[in-house]
Amino acid sequence: MNAISISNLEKVYPGEGEAYALKGIDLEVEEGDFFGLLGPNGAGKSTAIGIICSLVNKTAGKVLVFGQDIDATPVAVKASIGMVPQEFNFSVFEKVKHIVVNQAGYYGLERGLAYEHAEYYLKKLGLWEKRNVQARLLSGGMKRRLMIARALVHEPRLLILDEPTAGVDIELRRSMWDFLREINANGTTIILTTHYLEEAESLCRNLAIIDNGRIVQHTSMKDLIAQLDSETFVLDLARPIGILPEAPGCVLRKVDSQTLEVDVPKEQAINEIFTCLSDKGIEVLSMRNKTNRLEELFLDLVKTNNPKPSTTKAAHAH
Amino acid sequence: MRTRQTFVAFKTILFKELMRFTRIWVQTILPPAITMVLYFIIFGNLIGPRIGEMGGFNYMEYIVPGLIMMSIITSSYANVVSSFYSSKFQRSVEEVLVAPVPHYVILLGFTLGGVARGLIVGTLVTLVSLFFTDLHIHNFFITVAVVILTAVVFALGGFINAIFAKSFDDISIVPTFVLTPLTYLGGVFYSINLLPEFWQKVSLINPILYMVNAFRYGILGVSDINVGIAFVIIGLFVGILFGVGIYLLHRGVGLRT
Ligand SMILES: Nc1ncnc2c1ncn2[C@@H]1O[C@H](COP(=O)(O)OP(=O)(O)O)[C@@H](O)[C@H]1O
Ligand SMILES: [Mg+2]
Numbered sequence: 259m260n261a262i263s264i265s266n267l268e269k270v271y272p273g274e275g276e277a278y279a280l281k282g283i284d285l286e287v288e289e290g291d292f293f294g295l296l297g298p299n300g301a302g303k304s305t306a307i308g309i310i311c312s313l314v315n316k317t318a319g320k321v322l323v324f325g326q327d328i329d330a331t332p333v334a335v336k337a338s339i340g341m342v343p344q345e346f347n348f349s350v351f352e353k354v355k356h357i358v359v360n361q362a363g364y365y366g367l368e369r370g371l372a373y374e375h376a377e378y379y380l381k382k383l384g385l386w387e388k389r390n391v392q393a394r395l396l397s398g399g400m401k402r403r404l405m406i407a408r409a410l411v412h413e414p415r416l417l418i419l420d421e422p423t424a425g426v427d428i429e430l431r432r433s434m435w436d437f438l439r440e441i442n443a444n445g446t447t448i449i450l451t452t453h454y455l456e457e458a459e460s461l462c463r464n465l466a467i468i469d470n471g472r473i474v475q476h477t478s479m480k481d482l483i484a485q486l487d488s489e490t491f492v493l494d495l496a497r498p499i500g501i502l503p504e505a506p507g508c509v510l511r512k513v514d515s516q517t518l519e520v521d522v523p524k525e526q527a528i529n530e531i532f533t534c535l536s537d538k539g540i541e542v543l544s545m546r547n548k549t550n551r552l553e554e555l556f557l558d559l560v561k562t563n564n565p566k567p568s569t570t571k572a573a574h575a576h
Numbered sequence: 577m578r579t580r581q582t583f584v585a586f587k588t589i590l591f592k593e594l595m596r597f598t599r600i601w602v603q604t605i606l607p608p609a610i611t612m613v614l615y616f617i618i619f620g621n622l623i624g625p626r627i628g629e630m631g632g633f634n635y636m637e638y639i640v641p642g643l644i645m646m647s648i649i650t651s652s653y654a655n656v657v658s659s660f661y662s663s664k665f666q667r668s669v670e671e672v673l674v675a676p677v678p679h680y681v682i683l684l685g686f687t688l689g690g691v692a693r694g695l696i697v698g699t700l701v702t703l704v705s706l707f708f709t710d711l712h713i714h715n716f717f718i719t720v721a722v723v724i725l726t727a728v729v730f731a732l733g734g735f736i737n738a739i740f741a742k743s744f745d746d747i748s749i750v751p752t753f754v755l756t757p758l759t760y761l762g763g764v765f766y767s768i769n770l771l772p773e774f775w776q777k778v779s780l781i782n783p784i785l786y787m788v789n790a791f792r793y794g795i796l797g798v799s800d801i802n803v804g805i806a807f808v809i810i811g812l813f814v815g816i817l818f819g820v821g822i823y824l825l826h827r828g829v830g831l832r833t
Contacts, residue, residue: 271833308833311674315832333578336676347667356592357671363588364675366581408671 259325261416261447262287262310267319269305269471279305281471282319287449287464289324289415292442294462294479295451298560302471303451304344307420311341324415337365340414342405344421344451350394354385357393358408365412372411379407382437399430406434416447423457435461455556459483469560486555490548491528493518496541505534519548578676585677586685593689597655604655605697608647612701615643616708619765631767631798640705641792642764645726647701649759649784650751652694652727656686656734657747664738669831679825683735683818690731691724698723711795718803719794725810726787730755732817739821739830758784763792768800783813 262285269280280302287293295303308314310321312332321328323335348357355376362372380386383403388396396404402422409417419438423431438461442448452458458465459479467475475482488508498515507526511519522528535542597604620636630638663669672682705711713719733750741747762784768776779785780801790806793799799806825831 313670313673313832315828333676333678336674339674341674343667343670345667347670349663349666349668352668356595360588360592361671361675363591364585364672364677366578366584366676368584 259289260286260322261289261291261324262449263320263322263325264306264310265320267306267309267321268317269302269309269314270317278471280309280317280319283468283471283473285466285473285476287447289447290442290445291447292439292461292463293447293449294458294465295449295468296453296455296458296465296556297451297468298453300470301468303468304420306468307341307343307418307449307451311339311418312336313343337412338415340409340412340417342402342409342417342419342422344424346401346405348393348401348404348408351392353390354393354396354404355380355389357404358411361408362411367412375411375413376407379410383407399426402426403434406437410441414446416449417441419448419450421451421453423452423454431457467556467559474559482555488521488523490519490521491545492548493520493535493545494543496543499540503535503538503540505531581676582678582681585672585675586681589672589677589682589685590688590692593655593659593686594692596659597689597693604651604693605700608651608697609700609704612643612647613704615639616705620708631792631796633796633798636709637796638767638792639765640709640711641795642762642788644698644701644705645723645788645791646759646764648694648698648723648727649730649755649787651697652690653730653734653737653751653755655693656690656731657737657741657751658734659689660686660735660738661741661744661747664741664830665744673831679822682825683732683821686735687728687731687821690734691727694727694731695723698727713795714797715794717794719791721807722787722790722794722810725807725814726791729783729787729810729813729817732814732821735821736817736824739824741830758782761785763788763800783809786810 264283264285266282266284267280268278268282270276270278283302283306285295285306295306297303305314309316310323310328312328312335324338326335326338328335352360355373358376358380359369359372362375363369367375376389377386380389383406385396385400385403385407388400393401393404402425406419406422409419417438422438423434426434435457438448438450450457450461462479464478465475465482466473466477492513495516495518499512500515502510502512502518504510505520508523508531509521513519520531522531532542616636619639624635624639627635629635660669702711737747737750761779762782763779768779768785771779786801786806786809789799789801790803790810793803793806
């Protein structure tokens with residue numbers, strides 16, 4: 259069964275402009291999957307998550323969670339989801355343990371059981387020592403983990419995390435990743451939004467890339483990486499060149515008169531290019547790898563979908 | 577099967593509400609008690625004897641029911657409006673919105689939280705009033721019923737106010753410009769029989785008049801208006817405000833974009 263089936267989901271936020279935040283997206287997430295929803299700021303990730311979790315009203319489309327329609331059976335749907343939102347949304351004056359225990363109560367867990375679960379997850383997330391502290395006194399990383407404990411306290415079948423590692427330091431991020439892998443291995447379906455590719459690469463089996471309210475790629479991580487059939491290098495030349503030389507088996511581009519870029523297919527040896535260039539009397543001073551390959555592909559996909567480079571507004575939104 | 581879970585969710589909301597205002601009792605319970613002591617001293621003890629009788633009772637006895645009612649109205653309204661608005665403001669309201677909690681349970685939980693504060697404050701003010709006057713209850717059932725229904729009306733009102741509120745200013749506008757004037761003009765301090773006939777008629781459109789008078793009837797056995805009608809009107813308010821609250825939650829007004 260699919261944990262999530264979304265068809266033709268649209269969202270228009272009211273207000274002047276009537277801008278579409280989601281322009282009819284389709285999305286399928288299998289039960290048990292670790293699924294990544296990737297996209298730049300303002301792409302519509304939080305909007306999609308908000309609709310699944312009943313925090314945002316959709317404009318059009320259909321959303322099924324474990325086969326149940328969110329409009330027809332909202333209560334059953336809500337019971338099966340645990341959500342970690344992008345922004346902190348707990349009462350800052352409440353104690354850590356009460357935040358988690360009360361959440362369990364909203365999901366119908368009796369007080370005794372609620373305390374048991376709260377203890378288990380607070381310990382798991384390293385917050386047990388802080389259980390009697392007001393939430394406002396926690397560090398950013400702890401607040402994030404508090405929201406994860408709160409989302410898990412009723413042991414949902416589906417855990418949705420909206421940019422859970424934003425603003426979390428590297429060490430903590432890694433331990434969070436390990437924890438999420440463990441939860442997923444125990445059978446919980448996980449959907450995670452992020453704009454860090456590295457995060458998706460390290461965690462997700464399947465993913466969708468969303469940009470400007472559209473899904474531009476919906477595939478497995480393996481297939482996405484397979485698309486990276488070549489690597490790009492930047493070559494700094496000793497002397498300016500006139501015309502672009504040809505090199506068999508790879509694509510050369512002139513960045514400026516003294517810099518070349520070359521896409522080298524995976525199976526091709528790099529020294530062939532050097533041989534070819536030195537045959538033509540071109541001397542290479544230095545060579546470097548051009549940025550992260552995945553990052554590149556990601557930006558490519560997003561650029562194709564978004565001809566004008568106007569991401570300023572989105573950048574301000576967060 | 578879900579009934580049990582729904583009830584647990586209700587208990588959780590209500591318990592959390594009770595914890596909230598008892599934790600900050602210096603802000604929530606104490607102030608109305610102090611204000612009422614001042615009213616008792618100034619209007620009852622100092623000015624009262626010069627006013628003489630009203631409705632066949634001395635002035636202190638006459639205003640005590642009105643003042644108790646006033647503290648209940650203010651407290652139940654204030655509790656829900658500030659609690660629900662701040663949970664919107666801090667977005668912790670999302671904790672209940674993502675959970676399988678039916679809307680009527682959210683509304684009931686917050687409302688009864690406000691009712692509880694109204695009743696606690698009302699009881700405290702009643703106890704304080706015993707230092708100033710003797711209180712004989714004419715009809716216990718009517719007294720308690722009016723108190724609870726009135727607290728429900730204003731707790732619901734506070735909830736609706738919080739739903740529409742977009743800033744902390746918005747949660748004090750209604751109490752300042754609507755509730756306080758209506759309460760003062762609702763026969764807390766005087767019998768409307770003192771008013772010219774025209775203003776007596778105008779007073780009859782003030783719902784608080786019915787609550788104060790029904791309550792005064794419960795305690796003293798005197799009222800400016802028919803107690804049966806008062807119950808019908810209060811009951812209507814409960815029904816209408818509850819319906820409006822549910823409707824607003826379903827629409828997600830002020831809660832879901
Ligand atoms: N409450 C809102 N009102 C109006 N526009 C919004 C609101 N929330 C998000 N948007 C807009 O919708 C688009 C998608 O936002 P969002 O879903 O938050 O993106 P992401 O989570 O991918 O960064 C953005 O253009 C954003 O400005
Ligand atoms: Mg977002």
